Amino acid sequence: MDPCEAMVDVTPRSMVSTGFLPAGELLESLICVSNEVALIETIPFVQMKNITTMVRRIRLLSSLFEEIQEIDRPLPPSSILCLAELNYVFQRVKVLMESCREGSVMWNLMQTERISNQFYALVRDMGSALDILPLSLLNLTSDTREQVELLHKQAKRVQLFVDPGEIQRRDELLQLVITYKERNRKDKGFVDFRRTGEILSSVGLRSPLEYKDEISKLIAEAEKQAGTGGLIVVSNMNNIIALLSITKIAIFNEDEHPKTQEDVKKRKMPSNNQNDLSYSHSMLFSIPDEYRCPISLELMNDPVTVASGHTYDRNSIAQWINSGHHTCPKSGQRLIHMALIPNYALKSLIHQWCLENNIPQKSTPSSSNTDQTSNKRRSSEATIDHISATKAAVDAVKMTAEFLVGKLATGSADIQRQAAYEIRLLAKTGMDNRRIIAEAGSIPFLVTLLGSQDSRIQENAITALLNLSIYENNKILIMAAGSIDNIVDVLYSGKTMEAKENAAATIFSLTIIDEHKITIGSHPRAIPALVGLLGEGTTSGKRDAATALFNLALFNVNRAKVILAGAVPLLINLLIDDKAGITDDVLAVLALLLGCTEGLEEIRKSRVLVPLLIDLMRFGSSNGKENSITLLLGLCKDGGEDVAQRLLINPHSIPSLQTLAAEGSLKARRKADALLRILNRHCTQITNPLG
Structure with a gap:
C-alpha cells in the first residue's frame, strides 16, 4: 500500500437485511x-x-x-x-x-x-x-x-x-518528487520539468487553471488527512503540492507574467534604511499568499506544517505553542500533537522566488548554534518527511520507529499516548512498516500499555498491536511477549468498546496460526469474553468476535468450550436480528459447532432455527446457502426425524433444495443431494412403515 493511502470501508451489507424501500x-x-x-x-x-x-x-x-x-x-x-x-x-x-x-x-x-x-x-x-x-x-x-x-x-x-500505466505514472512522479526534494535539501539533483509536465498532462493537468484547481484540492485533502493524524501522508502531499507549484511556474510563467530576464537583472535592492522600509512595505503586498505566514503575514523563512495541515513560519508557530495554545491559529482545530514538520518543498519554492525577485533571505540557525535536544527533535521530525519504496524511506521509518519506541519506554503518560497513536498510524499501512516497527522493539512496550488506566493509551496500544499483527512474523512476536493475558483483559473489561472490539480482532488475527488456536483457546477467559462481545458489541465488534470464535472452533477441543460459554443461543439470536448484519459469519460458526456432540444437542434445542435456515437457503448469499444446508443436513442425521418432518411440511424446502442441487455451488449441490435423499427416505418410511 502506498504512503498516501487511506483506509476506506467497502464491506457489503448483509444479504439478508430487511427494512427495504417498497x-x-x-x-x-x-x-x-x-x-x-x-x-x-x-x-x-x-x-x-x-x-x-x-x-x-x-x-x-x-x-x-x-x-x-x-x-x-x-x-x-x-x-x-x-x-x-x-x-x-x-x-x-x-x-x-x-x-x-x-x-x-x-x-x-x-x-x-x-x-x-x-x-x-x-x-x-x-x-x-x-x-x-x-x-x-x-x-x-x-x-x-x-x-x-x-x-x-x-x-x-x-x-x-x-492500470499499469497509472502505476508507471505514479512511480515516475514519486521519483520526481524525491529528486526535487534532494535538490532542495542537498543542493543536488535535477528536476526534468519537461518530463514532469508530460506526466501531469497525461492525467489531465494541461493549463494554469487546472494546476491551480488541483493544488487547491490537494491542500484541502492534506488538511483532511492531517486532522486524522496522518503525518507521513501530509508530508508527502506537501512535497507533491510543491512540485506542482514549481512545475506550473516553470511551464506557464512566461504566459502568466510576461517579463524578461533583463528586467530581473536590472532590479536592485535600495541601499538606505528609508528606502529599505519603503521596499519592504511594497514587497509585503507582492508576496504570494502561500508564501506568507498566517500569523505574522510575513515571508516565511522556515516553513513547518502542524497537525491540522496548515503551514506557518517556525518561529511564529513555536511562540504560539510555547505560550500555551493547543489549537491551530488558522482553523481553530485542536492539535492532536505538537510536532512541527519541516516543509522543505515550500521552503525551496520560497527560496527560488526570492532569487527571482532579488530578495535576501535570513539564514537559518546552524547545528552549531542549537543544543543536542533540539537536534534530536528536528531529526525525529525530519524522518517523517519521506516517500515510500526507497531505501531512504526504509531508513526514515526505522529512525521514526526507534524514536517513538523510546518515547513509549520513558515518556510521560501524555507522551506515551501520542507515541502509541503515531505507531498505530505508522503500522496501519505497509508490511515493511509493520516489520520495522516490531524490530525496533515496540511490541513488549505496547503489551505493557494494555494495562494502562488511560482509555486512549489502552485503545491506541491494542489497535497498534492489531495493525502490527497483520505481518505474519509479528503474530509470533506478539505471542512471545506474553500478550494473551493483557489482550484478554482488554477484551473482557476494556476502557472503551473500540478497545474491546480491536482486542477481539487481534485474537482473530493471531489465531490464523494453528498453534495459537490451542494457546488462546486454553486461556480460561478468552472464549467467554468473545462470547460476551457477541451480545454487547457493535456490528463490527460482533463480527470480530464471531470470526475469532470461528478460528478457535477450527480446533476440536475449543468447540465444547465455545458451547459451554453460551455461544449457541447468542448466535441464533443474531440470525433473528435483521440489524445484526453478520449472518454469514454466524452460520459459519454454527456449522463448525455442529461437528461435536455438545454442539448438535445445543443447536437442536432451538425451535426457531429451522425456519430461519429454510429462508436463508432461499435468499442467502452463496456461503450462507452452503452453511444453511450443512446445518440442516447435520440436524437431520442420526435421530433428526423431527427436523426432517418439519422440512417436509414446509412448502419452500423441497423446491429450494432442488434449485440448489441443480444450480448451486459444487458443495451446495452435493449437500442438497444428500439432504434430498434423507428426506426421500423419511417420506418413504412414513408412507410405508412396514418397509
Missing part, C-alpha cells in the same frame, strides 16, 4: 442512479478503464429495471432483496465515481491500487446481488435476460484491474 421506490432509485451514471460525459484521467467498464455494466442493468417496473403483479421476495442490494451497491458506485471525478487527481493516482480494489469489490457485490435474482419468475424479454445473465457471469469472474 419495490416501486427501489426501482425509481435504481433507474435514477443508472441514468445519472449513463449521462457521465467527463471521465477522469485516473481509473478511466474501471469507470468506463462500471458505466457499461450499469447501463446494461438499466433495461432490466425498466422492464421490471412494467410488471403489474407483486414481485418475488428474492427479487426485492436483489433490488435492495443493487440499490445499495449503485449508491456506493456513485459516491466512488464522484470522488474520482471531483477529487484530487494526484491523490487518486497515489491511491490507485486502493481505488481499483473498491471498484473490484463493488463488481463482486453486484454479482452477489444478482445471485438471488429469480430470472425464471420474471417476465423479461430474451434480450434483457441474456444481457443480465452475461453480466452476472462476468461479475462472478471479474479480476482486479490496476
Whole structure:
C-alpha cells in the first residue's frame, strides 16, 4: 500500500437485511442512479478503464429495471432483496465515481491500487446481488435476460484491474518528487520539468487553471488527512503540492507574467534604511499568499506544517505553542500533537522566488548554534518527511520507529499516548512498516500499555498491536511477549468498546496460526469474553468476535468450550436480528459447532432455527446457502426425524433444495443431494412403515 493511502470501508451489507424501500421506490432509485451514471460525459484521467467498464455494466442493468417496473403483479421476495442490494451497491458506485471525478487527481493516482480494489469489490457485490435474482419468475424479454445473465457471469469472474500505466505514472512522479526534494535539501539533483509536465498532462493537468484547481484540492485533502493524524501522508502531499507549484511556474510563467530576464537583472535592492522600509512595505503586498505566514503575514523563512495541515513560519508557530495554545491559529482545530514538520518543498519554492525577485533571505540557525535536544527533535521530525519504496524511506521509518519506541519506554503518560497513536498510524499501512516497527522493539512496550488506566493509551496500544499483527512474523512476536493475558483483559473489561472490539480482532488475527488456536483457546477467559462481545458489541465488534470464535472452533477441543460459554443461543439470536448484519459469519460458526456432540444437542434445542435456515437457503448469499444446508443436513442425521418432518411440511424446502442441487455451488449441490435423499427416505418410511 502506498504512503498516501487511506483506509476506506467497502464491506457489503448483509444479504439478508430487511427494512427495504417498497419495490416501486427501489426501482425509481435504481433507474435514477443508472441514468445519472449513463449521462457521465467527463471521465477522469485516473481509473478511466474501471469507470468506463462500471458505466457499461450499469447501463446494461438499466433495461432490466425498466422492464421490471412494467410488471403489474407483486414481485418475488428474492427479487426485492436483489433490488435492495443493487440499490445499495449503485449508491456506493456513485459516491466512488464522484470522488474520482471531483477529487484530487494526484491523490487518486497515489491511491490507485486502493481505488481499483473498491471498484473490484463493488463488481463482486453486484454479482452477489444478482445471485438471488429469480430470472425464471420474471417476465423479461430474451434480450434483457441474456444481457443480465452475461453480466452476472462476468461479475462472478471479474479480476482486479490496476492500470499499469497509472502505476508507471505514479512511480515516475514519486521519483520526481524525491529528486526535487534532494535538490532542495542537498543542493543536488535535477528536476526534468519537461518530463514532469508530460506526466501531469497525461492525467489531465494541461493549463494554469487546472494546476491551480488541483493544488487547491490537494491542500484541502492534506488538511483532511492531517486532522486524522496522518503525518507521513501530509508530508508527502506537501512535497507533491510543491512540485506542482514549481512545475506550473516553470511551464506557464512566461504566459502568466510576461517579463524578461533583463528586467530581473536590472532590479536592485535600495541601499538606505528609508528606502529599505519603503521596499519592504511594497514587497509585503507582492508576496504570494502561500508564501506568507498566517500569523505574522510575513515571508516565511522556515516553513513547518502542524497537525491540522496548515503551514506557518517556525518561529511564529513555536511562540504560539510555547505560550500555551493547543489549537491551530488558522482553523481553530485542536492539535492532536505538537510536532512541527519541516516543509522543505515550500521552503525551496520560497527560496527560488526570492532569487527571482532579488530578495535576501535570513539564514537559518546552524547545528552549531542549537543544543543536542533540539537536534534530536528536528531529526525525529525530519524522518517523517519521506516517500515510500526507497531505501531512504526504509531508513526514515526505522529512525521514526526507534524514536517513538523510546518515547513509549520513558515518556510521560501524555507522551506515551501520542507515541502509541503515531505507531498505530505508522503500522496501519505497509508490511515493511509493520516489520520495522516490531524490530525496533515496540511490541513488549505496547503489551505493557494494555494495562494502562488511560482509555486512549489502552485503545491506541491494542489497535497498534492489531495493525502490527497483520505481518505474519509479528503474530509470533506478539505471542512471545506474553500478550494473551493483557489482550484478554482488554477484551473482557476494556476502557472503551473500540478497545474491546480491536482486542477481539487481534485474537482473530493471531489465531490464523494453528498453534495459537490451542494457546488462546486454553486461556480460561478468552472464549467467554468473545462470547460476551457477541451480545454487547457493535456490528463490527460482533463480527470480530464471531470470526475469532470461528478460528478457535477450527480446533476440536475449543468447540465444547465455545458451547459451554453460551455461544449457541447468542448466535441464533443474531440470525433473528435483521440489524445484526453478520449472518454469514454466524452460520459459519454454527456449522463448525455442529461437528461435536455438545454442539448438535445445543443447536437442536432451538425451535426457531429451522425456519430461519429454510429462508436463508432461499435468499442467502452463496456461503450462507452452503452453511444453511450443512446445518440442516447435520440436524437431520442420526435421530433428526423431527427436523426432517418439519422440512417436509414446509412448502419452500423441497423446491429450494432442488434449485440448489441443480444450480448451486459444487458443495451446495452435493449437500442438497444428500439432504434430498434423507428426506426421500423419511417420506418413504412414513408412507410405508412396514418397509
